[in-house]
Amino acid sequence: MGAPDLTELAASFQGRLLTDAADTAPFLVDWRGRYSGLALAVAQPDTTEDVAAVVRWCAAQRVPIVPQGGNTGLSGGGTPDASGTALLLSLARLNRVRAVDPVNNSLTVEAGCVLANVQQAARDAGRLFPLSLGAQGSCTIGGNLATNAGGTQVLRYGNSRELCLGLEVVTASGEIWNGLRALRKDNTGYDLRDLYIGSEGTLGVITAATLKLFPLPAAQMTAFAAVSSPDDALRLLALAQQQLGAALTAFELISDFCIELVERHFPELRRPLAGHSPYYVLLESSDSDGEAQATERFEGLLGEALAGEDAPGRPTAAPCITDAVLASSLAQARSLWAIREHITMAQMAEGKNIKHDISVPISSIPAFLEQVDAELERRFPGVRVVNFGHLGDGNLHYNVSPPDWGTAGHPPTDLQALQPDINRVVHDAVIEFNGSISAEHGLGQLRRDEAARYKSPVEMALMRSVKQALDPLGIMNPGKVLG
Template identity: 60%
Template sequence: MTPDHLLSTLHSIVGAANVLTGDACAEYESDWRRRAHGKARCAVRPGCTAEVAEVVRACAQAGVPIVPQGGNTGLVEGSVPDTSGEQIILSLRRMQAVRTIDPANMTITVEAGCVLQTLQEVAHEAGLLFPLSLGAEGSCTIGGNLATNAGGTQVVRYGNARELCLGLEVVLADGQIWEGLQGLRKDNTGYDLRNLFIGSEGTLGIITAATLRLYPQPAAQLTAWAAVPSLQAATALLALSHRHLSAALTGFEVMSQEGLRLVDQHYAHLRVPMWRETPWCVLLEASDSESEAHARAQFEHLLETAMEDGIVTDAIIAENIRQAHDLWHIRESITLAQAAEGPNIKHDVSVPISRIPEFVTQTDAQLQALAPGLRLINFGHLGDGNLHYNVQPPAGADAAAFIAAHEAAIGDVVYRSVHRFGGSISAEHGIGTLKRDQLPLYKPPVALQLMHTIKQALDPQCLLNPGRVLER
């Protein structure tokens, strides 16, 4: 099939208005951080699963690679094309429908292009809760959340995207459609195909719809902000929170002083509490099934005990929803403050919770020895062992030059340290192309062999998101 013939075929499938070329394609060709810039043959925007299947069949016949894309909010350069001009971007953004909501079964079925915030709102209107929550929820899509097995701020209670998904609809590399949307909690009929596609970053199939778990809305939800004297104290507070709150603990975030300093510098109107007097702050969230009074009593008892034990030096409990939102907004603004400060180096890692303080102490020291003056912006989901261990160039330095000179060596130090402490080089962002070459260094050879075997079996032409996760 010639390029012109393929373009004509795509026009006939989705309509000429939904096949974008040239400048019209530009917004799909760069990642959210503007670090990766590719060139696509075109961007195709199907409106339903049948159209996705037809597009995939046409590309398979022509031997043309496909890059699936949702909200394009990823951080590992996994949803934009390479620079060849040969790949096709398949955008799922038009597929936004909420197909069904089943309150009795506590499930909702949505298309892959449904924005996470929209799903949260639909569930809320039905008196239910969809608990996946992350900073990009106003623009990220469910297909992308599942393709990367997104985490977020409530993993400590509800789990990653994988734990929230009961079924999938997936278009395979040859254009076949696997219809697996049953909202079953138990289905012990062979291999778990659903989990195979979740977290595969579009390399095994294209997720077009999903059936997801819903939960009862809590009777009350409270947020607290606590100052802690050390990271060891933060992990002690986490253990204490588990004992006092049990399953009511839904969020536990840790933030370093340097990260909060950047928020205060660039967004002073947010009025960051306590950051000047303490090296770390913790943001806690509890959801209670009884009442706000019960939740507040539990929270107050927890914090009083923590202060008596010397693991909290000061704390506040949000008095209303607005105050709680403001505290969470501070946490979510760390990434934005980093961007406002200038280019930086991001690491999304996980380490066993008990080993995080030692990991940070040792890795901080190694990095300061490697590049004196660099700024370490550590924050993240301590409740599930996930740190965003980020590096900001020294104040006043040429950021681009610093990153060009030191990024590879800094990454090597961080990933070696993560591996030494029994962690993972990717906690919730995925591998994409950014970490693809690092994966063989830290993934066991047998695991890599199995991954290549699965890829070959499901995508023998290597047309689905080639060069992402695995080398071609």
């Protein structure tokens, strides 16, 4: 059978169809430049009906479909393979805000809406849409839901899954399922919404979503604190949870090496505290009380952490922080967050590294780090760990860089060759600590085979049954999530 006739496809929907290599090129390589592929064409439909027409054409022709939103995914899920037989389906033009309901605290948007625009639409209605991550200026809500993205506010508001009330989906056969229910309660059978969320485009195409909104916080406090160890960071977390309760919205761990990288590649972002500490915590609270009360509570927390009290009047053996700065303006808070958000870019600027997106029970983090740091140093002397992440969720980006960066005359380490062994050390330990090898970035093609090794045969068989039931032709993003 020859290549399918694209003129027929072009006629079947109203959007754009790109076929020139120069036009399609940006869609065929992932954000990190790690994966690249080829495609028959890039289809850019404007409406859900057009998405359905494209999918029906693909199903009839048995053409694989690779959905793509903002192409910021970190697991290669939105990149086609090298065969050139797949159609890349970009949802970027499906980007309208359909409805806002401030009384129901809900917002319905199309899948291609950029996350920052979704946040703005909520703000325009006097509400908060709390999903927040470094790629928010480019990633789309469809991609966020397809990967069940986490980000920096999970501690208080949950992952993308918890922020979604309903979905509209084009199924693998090209039918439209309107599940845009703006309900907090709906126990009417299997939860199809939850099946599509996190399925990374392998079961169907998300075309719109109804999202949960929250009251805008009256006051937000941000601080950057130095801690001597992950253990002390956890003591600070416990204290902050006790003192701030649900107002604690973010709790990020950052190693000193991360700060060094940001300083080196983004010198305009200055180190917030003098001197060096092995680790830092960036913490944030969002209060419904006024500014004065929020400041008092937050200053009280930092004071107790510095003085070494578990609770007012109950001294502990040692303070859990050694220094701290509390942002005194929105601009200062933004510059503290900018440091956190530039770590990934600084790492990229420095050179290749091996990324891990792991989670373990929060209480196990110090033991996990002690074991894996030591094992990596024993097996691969001098490797450097770029460790940061959402400590409050037990999720760390435990990335590994070669030992020889910046060492003149040192032969470069073949990181690619070391990757399987380094992954094995890190991920075997993750499983030993009852964790996950992909906390928030999904499996895509990056973690597909490792997940198959670590998951039980029962779990893999159930996942294959779901895939077979919802995509019997196997055209939805083949080779991603499942082999």
